[in-house]
Amino acid sequence: MHGNVIAQVSTPPGKGGVAVIRMSGEGSLDIAKKVFLPFSQKEIDSYPPRTQIYGYILYNEEKVDDGMLTLFPAPHSYTGEETVEISCHGGVLITRTVLEALFTAGARSAEAGEFTRRAFINGKLSLSEAEAIGTLLEAKSHEQIRLSASPARARLTEVTNSIKNELIGLMSSIYARIDYPDEDLGEFTDDEAVEKLLSVREALTRLIDTYRTGHAINEGISATVCGKPNVGKSTLYNLLVGEDAAIVTDVAGTTRDVLERTVALGRVTLKLTDTAGVHSGEGIDKVEQIGIGRSRDKIRSSELILAVFDLSREMDEYDLELINEIREADGYKVCVLNKLDLVEKKDPPFDIARLPKDVFGDVITISADKDDQGSLKVLIDLVNRLFTDEKITCGQDAILSSARQHAAVLRARDFINTAIDAYRIGLPSDAASSDIEMAIGAICELDGRAVSESVVNDIFSKFCVGK
Numbered sequence: 001m002h003g004n005v006i007a008q009v010s011t012p013p014g015k016g017g018v019a020v021i022r023m024s025g026e027g028s029l030d031i032a033k034k035v036f037l038p039f040s041q042k043e044i045d046s047y048p049p050r051t052q053i054y055g056y057i058l059y060n061e062e063k064v065d066d067g068m069l070t071l072f073p074a075p076h077s078y079t080g081e082e083t084v085e086i087s088c089h090g091g092v093l094i095t096r097t098v099l100e101a102l103f104t105a106g107a108r109s110a111e112a113g114e115f116t117r118r119a120f121i122n123g124k125l126s127l128s129e130a131e132a133i134g135t136l137l138e139a140k141s142h143e144q145i146r147l148s149a150s151p152a153r154a155r156l157t158e159v160t161n162s163i164k165n166e167l168i169g170l171m172s173s174i175y176a177r178i179d180y181p182d183e184d185l186g187e188f189t190d191d192e193a194v195e196k197l198l199s200v201r202e203a204l205t206r207l208i209d210t211y212r213t214g215h216a217i218n219e220g221i222s223a224t225v226c227g228k229p230n231v232g233k234s235t236l237y238n239l240l241v242g243e244d245a246a247i248v249t250d251v252a253g254t255t256r257d258v259l260e261r262t263v264a265l266g267r268v269t270l271k272l273t274d275t276a277g278v279h280s281g282e283g284i285d286k287v288e289q290i291g292i293g294r295s296r297d298k299i300r301s302s303e304l305i306l307a308v309f310d311l312s313r314e315m316d317e318y319d320l321e322l323i324n325e326i327r328e329a330d331g332y333k334v335c336v337l338n339k340l341d342l343v344e345k346k347d348p349p350f351d352i353a354r355l356p357k358d359v360f361g362d363v364i365t366i367s368a369d370k371d372d373q374g375s376l377k378v379l380i381d382l383v384n385r386l387f388t389d390e391k392i393t394c395g396q397d398a399i400l401s402s403a404r405q406h407a408a409v410l411r412a413r414d415f416i417n418t419a420i421d422a423y424r425i426g427l428p429s430d431a432a433s434s435d436i437e438m439a440i441g442a443i444c445e446l447d448g449r450a451v452s453e454s455v456v457n458d459i460f461s462k463f464c465v466g467k
């Protein structure tokens with residue numbers, strides 16, 4: 001029994017042309033020898049590493065399939081451990097049979113994310129890289145793929161390592177001075193130390209500033225479409241989603257509950273909600289009332305509020321009610337004046353001048369059901385301008401893309417600020433050294449080297465079995 005060898009199907013569940021079963025841990029080769037017989041009759045480990053070998057797959061010595069085997073000797077594998085991959089025919093039963101053959105020969109089933117967790121433990125991946133692989137598996141847009149692909153991951157690791165090395169250099173110089181005050185060890189003067197800290201702070205600030213873009217691409221912006229009945233909320237929602245996801249009718253009050261979808265608009269991932277109209281008009285039933293309550297909660301928690309108004313009708317008390325409703329919400333508020341196609345541009349029935357000046361960050365005019373007028377482009381340009389920095393390029397720049405990373409870098413900068421203050425008010429350099437050490441700790445957290453068990457578990461629990 002090789003208690004440490006884990007195995008799982010790495011390809012998605014269901015029937016496919018080929019399925020890949022992955023096994024990792026010391027002893028994988030021994031198990032592979034029990035279940036795989038190369039046609040050549042040669043030993044598996046007589047082949048050069050990472051060569052595909054063709055042969056029979058055996059279950060209790062019965063030939064159940066033929067397939068390919070690849071041996072990745074440690075440490076040159078995804079997990080850093082001895083790893084074997086077997087490709088068999090992708091039928092549901094045959095795949096399960098091959099997996100069972102591995103279990104019978106001594107492997108145990110891998111838990112969700114266990115392969116990647118082992119890669120992390122063996123130093124093959126930093127925590128940020130593991131997170132990025134999680135994102136890659138879940139990616140819903142090309143920009144998300146670019147953000148989590150290996151060049152982008154490598155760039156972030158490179159930048160954080162260089163910051164960390166600067167600080168470690170500074171720390172060791174301070175310690176040298178404390179431990180050997182009489183020696184000239186080429187350490188920094190206090191002024192030079194402050195200089196270095198200022199440049200580290202600048203690098204951290206540059207990194208922190210990327211989170212706005214990283215957040216919009218990776219985590220997504222929560223957005224709500226709201227407005228009184230019949231202004232075109234569902235039509236706008238469908239325009240953004242790109243299909244008839246919400247029911248559009250000309251009977252007021254049809255969207256009774258909250259619909260949610262994730263859409264890619266340019267580089268921005270929008271977590272979009274189409275709400276029931278927020279209104280207190282007469283004749284609304286209980287179900288609609290509940291929908292309105294949920295809409296209110298959504299409006300309050302959204303980062304972007306698209307408040308829709310109908311240009312072809314006069315502004316009324318329900319429009320004003322909506323404006324009051326969103327006034328106190330924290331999200332960025334955009335006034336979307338819809339049905340442009342129905343009105344004289346210069347003199348629409350809706351009195352734009354009556355819109356309060358202190359509520360909306362932007363005002364746009366569109367025709368939600370006439371995409372040929374470029375309405376979608378207006379919206380795409382708007383959200384990209386609002387939530388991303390066009391100077392930041394995925395793959396070229398180091399980008400923070402999760403709240404966890406962002407919090408760690410903010411913490412590091414706070415410690416650096418305290419260290420700078422300590423120098424400036426003339427405290428001895430060992431006062432700054434403890435802050436610098438904490439800053440290094442916060443940066444290491446980004447890699448996961450000092451990260452608590454619970455954070456690690458949280459990240460790996462998002463992986464599927466077999467990854």
Ligand code: GDP
Pocket residue numbers: 227228229230231232233234235236247248249250252253254255338339340341342366367368369370
């Ligand atoms: P909601 O109640 O706010 O969700 O409104 P809907 O999206 O159901 O739209 C109400 C009616 O307005 C439907 O008949 C839509 O086809 C129509 N409508 C929506 N947007 C436009 C537009 O830009 N121009 C025109 N002419 N009609 C629109």
